Amino acid sequence: MATRANNKIRPIRRANVHKDASEFEPCWELLRDALTSIHTKNAGSLSFEQLYRASYKIVLRKKGDLLYDRVKDFEELWFSNHIMPRIAELVSNNLVSQALLKPPGTSAHERREMSQKFLRGIRDAWEDHNMSMNMIADILMYLDRTYTAESKKPSIFAATIGLFRNHILNNSLGSAATELNQDFIIFDILSAVSLDLINMERDGDIIDRNLLRNITSMLEDLYETDEEIAKQKLYLTVFEPQYIRNSKEFYNKECGKLLQESDASTWLRHTQRRLNEEQERCDTTLSILTTDKIANVVESELISAKLDDFLAMEGSGLRAMIDNNRLEDLSILYQLISRVDKSKTSLKTTLQSRVMELGLEIEQTLRNTDFSTPSAVGGLEGEEAAEGGDKSKVQTLSAAAQQTAAAIRWVDDVLQLKDKFDNLWKVCFNEDLVLQSAMTKSFSDFINRFNRSSEYVSLFIDDNLKRGIKGKTEAEVDVVLDKAIILLRHLQDRDMFERYYQKHLAKRLLHGKSEVHTEKDMVYRMKAEMGNHFTAKFEGMFKDMVVSSELTDKYRDHIRSLGDIGLSKTAELNINVLTTNYWPWDVMGRNSQEEGAKADCIYPPAIKRLQESFFKFYLKDRSGRVLTWVSSAGTADIKCVFPKIPGKETGSLSRERRYELNVSTYGMIVLMLFNDLAEGESLSFEEIQAKTNIPVSDLMRTMASISIAPKARVLVKDPPTKSIKATDTFSYNAHFMSKTIKIKAPTISSLSKVEGDEERKQTEKKNDQTRAHVIDAAIVRIMKQRKQLSHTQLTSEVITQLANRFKPEISLIKKRIEDLLVREYMERVEGEVSAYRYLA
């Protein structure tokens, strides 16, 4: 621009200026005096415009090079005459030997004072220099813009500010070098004392942070060369590497010390503090450029280096933190580990193994706990005993009740464990996904290792729906149901669970032991979790219940319209029509174990009539259907009258007593027998069996319920022992009395209790049969679609398809394949090792 103005355009004003070529010297003199004033801090009376114009004119006259050199020379001279001596004074022998040789014996305080004095001197010199150079550069702005830029020289500022680097930092001033025979530059001392100060601060001393910050920003303003390349700040090229090295050493030592002298908890807090300190140090004392690098140092030296050693510490390591719920420790640990390891391997593995260990411990405790007394299982289970008999609080629980207690205990413990780790996960682990999946996997592992988990979960739900729900708010119910779903999620063999749940649900529905809407809620949740096919049977059961209730109403209307008073007077019928496929086998009375299960028991004539009447009614609209009476699943309310006992004038026995007795269908049949009996007569067990054709085992339970349990002892047994034998005889208990009008005969050994080992094997066997069919179906489905597959491919496809129902065993799949080969659903592909082709 200036050139163009010079060559092409001659403003009038410039013409007369131009002819006086000797104007350089006066201008320079003006400038030189100004430079001196600036250095001596007397710039207040100078006119910027005048000085700027002076340099402007020199440049316009093409004397820029001369001006540039003059200024540089002036500054160098000034520097060596005025500044270097000041610094040289600071560099005492004492300081040099202190900084470089580090002789022992000087107190930190002494060292700190000396270091800070030195640094202060450097800083002051720098600030003067920097300020002067800025002002000078401003005056010579036009020079920089034109001449310097064109000649590709460093700007006047860079050239003069660099003097500080060349003549001070990279120089050994004073006589210390020769006297101590020590080869050094000021920079060495500067770094050494700065690092010393930082270490002092790390050890808890108070130092002048601002001073250090001034020094580091000086180093950030200076570059290796006058070109001022951004990456070559002296701070980055010289100071920072030394600082990092020094810090590494410091933290390495510190880590070793911590490992020896402290516990993991101290270590965590200390490390966290150090990280914060270093961050703060970068913000206030050094440079934010170093923040990440120094964090890396602390991370690698204090965290990564001995992580496993700290985690394994007895009594304070990770295990202790988990076991004692040291939430704060764990939070810090998580934060620290996330810094160094994104996959958090060490934390993950320990967590997993701890979950597994605690899970197996639950199982172990379960095995070792004696559930035979109510006290061992807590108050809740006390009710269990109460059911067995009022006065028998300390009496041993029945085997089934023990199992229920065990199941509930197991579920509770597992949920507790789960809660514990969920809590850790939420509070300490920032809801980390990696850790969540790891822990979930461990949970599934130990839950599925326990072979009764499916049954226990179902039992837990059963127990809660039957008893727990009462008196709870919706929200509390929700919590229980959610818990159940959580466990369900972990179960692998869902088909097993389905089987158990079906059985338990059937029992609950038929006996009206739970609230329907809660039941539906539960099933709805399962549906959401596992899909439609899983709950199809359950929903079918609900439907049956609804249809049945309508049917019952209609039947009643029907009877009333018939006006068959005799029929409606004898008994009211409450009917449940159950669709075969939805309901479990044993509830449906098709338990193959039971001998002669098919043979119907003999109903009393009154009941027989009722049945026939219902049959007629039912088949009127639905011809061709088959109804089977499932006598083992029903209950009956009997109104009974106990006449007053002659000779008793006082007490309840002196009056006539009316009770409503709720017994099983079998119980009702048996009691009806006694209606026909004359007073004083008795029936033997065998006689009853013969007259009723009730299966022996069912009859035993029935008799026990009405002749042993004190609450409902309407029959007297001879001999009066606590168990039923085939040789016992029974008679009407005329002395029966009860405080309540409505009496429920206790169900002895209800189906919803935990199975015995024998039964469980049965269930598993049945389950395996079902699985076989399911696998068959899956194989055929897959082959039909793919036509040809290798054995491995087929196996893995089957496993994927069935994943959300159960985990099929490889051997079972193999067996099914072989079976299908025999049945010619598919054939081996010739010439290929284990590949199959689908046969349509």
Place this chain on the structure above:
Amino acid sequence: MAANGHQSNSPYVTLVSSDGLEFVVLREATSVSPTIRGMLRGQMIEARTGRCEFPEISGVILEKVVEYFHYWYKNQDKKDVPDMDIPVELCLQILDAADYLGLDSKPPLRQLKEGS
């Protein structure tokens, strides 16, 4: 640097031409000129008094310069701004002043960093 200067803190500065005309301009508007920016930081007379004298720029030209300062200040962030009207007869002198005031180029990085 500007912080330890004694310049008045007024948001306006006074520019004085060779023939004694005074222009009071928004300080921020003048900052487009690195030269004036340099004047107003630091500790010299201009910075202290907030008054910049230009003995080699005439009132006519300085008026145009000040007009440009405002023009720049108003339009610095806008797009598609109409050109400023410059009488042909003043072109050379304005060009000269612009060169002097450093209006020909973007401010160097160092000054940007330090500019207040």
